[in-house]
Each structure stands twice: as structure tokens, then as C-alpha cells.
Amino acid sequence: MAETELGAVQARFADLIWERAPISSGELVKLCEKELNWKKPTTYTVLRKLCEKGIFKNENGTVSAVMTKEEYCAEKSSRFVEETFEGSLPAFFAAFTSKQKLTEKEIKELRELIDNYGKER
DSSP states (O other): OOOOOHHHHHHHHHHHHHHHSSSEHHHHHHHHHHOOOHHHHHHHHHHHHHTTTTTTEEEETOOOOOOOOHHHHHHHHHHHHHHHHTHHHHHHHHHHHHSSSHHHHHHHHHHHHHHHHHOOO
16 A cells, blocks of 8 residues: 555545545535635545545545545554554553643543453454
């Protein structure tokens, strides 16, 4: 799969698609004109780039997601941990919590995630 990193503008565009997919390419052009002040060629250029990255597809005038937003975020998070912390989730967590205090609710949710890890797989 191609590199899936998105810039700020591409991410906003992707969100528009994820919120509405499947969407006709014509409707997407109208939406981008309204929301992003883009012309038709800009919409199709950015769409083509995101299709090349394997995030969306445009078949017969219908744009749909190949990768959900959750899958995109999971891939981006995994890549960040791998590149920044040599793949160590505990090292990431230690760095994150050194500046960010967790609420009791967050701690409980994290414990539940850890306790349930693997049970659904």
C-alpha cells in the first residue's frame, strides 16, 4: 500500500468523504466547492491522490472508502509508535503520560482495553 500520510487539507477532504461515503463524484465536487471553495479540477486531483494512496476508490462515478477513518488512524498511530519509539507501546505510553495526566475514567478504560486484549481476536 502507498504511503497514507495526509496533510491538513487532504485530511479535511478525507473527512468529508468518510462522513458521506459512498458519495457520487458530482456531489463531492459540489460539496468541496461549498466547504473548501475548490473548483472541480482541484477536487478530482486530490481525490486521485487519495485513491493512489489506497484510502478511497472512485468507480463509475461513486467515491467510497477502501480504508475507514478508524483504520487510517490505527495505521498512522502504529507508524508513529514504530518510527518514534522503536515500536514500543510502553515507551510511547511513558512519554505520553509524563506530560499528560490521565483521569480515573481514562485509566479504567485503558485497564479494560488491556484486560480484554486478545479475547476478541
